[in-house]
Amino acid sequence: MIDRWRILRALQSSWSQRTSTKWTAANPALGQCSVTALVLQDQFGGRLLKTQVHDAWHFYNEIDGEVYDFTAQQFPQPLTYHHELATRAEALADTSLEQYRHLRDAFGKNWRECQSTTLVE
Numbered sequence: 722m723i724d725r726w727r728i729l730r731a732l733q734s735s736w737s738q739r740t741s742t743k744w745t746a747a748n749p750a751l752g753q754c755s756v757t758a759l760v761l762q763d764q765f766g767g768r769l770l771k772t773q774v775h776d777a778w779h780f781y782n783e784i785d786g787e788v789y790d791f792t793a794q795q796f797p798q799p800l801t802y803h804h805e806l807a808t809r810a811e812a813l814a815d816t817s818l819e820q821y822r823h824l825r826d827a828f829g830k831n832w833r834e835c836q837s838t839t840l841v842e
Contacts, residue, residue: 722785722787723765723784723785723789725789727832727835727836728761728789728791728832728835729791730831730835731828731831731832731834731835732753732757732791732828732831733749734827734831734834735824735827735828735830735831736749736750736753736757736824737749737823737827739819739820739823740753740756740820740823740824740827741753741756741816741820748794748795750791750792750793750794750795751795752795753792753795753824754779754780754781754790754792754795754815755778755780755812755813755815755816756812756816756820756821756824757780757791757792757824758770758780758781758782758807758812759780759809759812759813759816759821759825760821760824760825760828761782761784761789761791762782762809763825764828764829764832765782765784766784767782767783767784767785768782768783768806769781769782769783769806769807769808769809769811769812770782770783770788770802770804770805770806770807771805771806771807771811771812772800772801772802772803772804772805773803774796774800777815778807778811778815779792779800780807780811780812780815781793783804788802788804790802
């Protein structure tokens with residue numbers, strides 16, 4: 722089982738305008754769905770999923786049979802999920818290799834740091 726809170730903490734420390742041109746300090750998850758889903762699949766395995774949100778696809782993960790959407794907070798209303806299977810090519814088409822590589826490296830560093838610290842809840 723993965724530690725949802727440590728992952729979110731590492732992601733929040735990793736997201737930036739270099740990982741999504743839509744990023745803002747007020748909404749750091751904005752535009753991060755595809756790149757985040759790809760990096761989490763690299764780190765934890767599982768499947769990529771997608772659901773239609775307005776006129777675009779929203780990407781997220783299924784890991785060990787459990788659904789994880791670490792970028793859902795970018796939306797003002799809760800999503801209705803359809804859990805359609807997605808491919809890496811589809812998710813990559815929604816981002817850039819530069820943004821992917823930057824998040825992969827930043828998340829790797831921040832994930833290692835989160836693993837070595839004790840979280841206070």
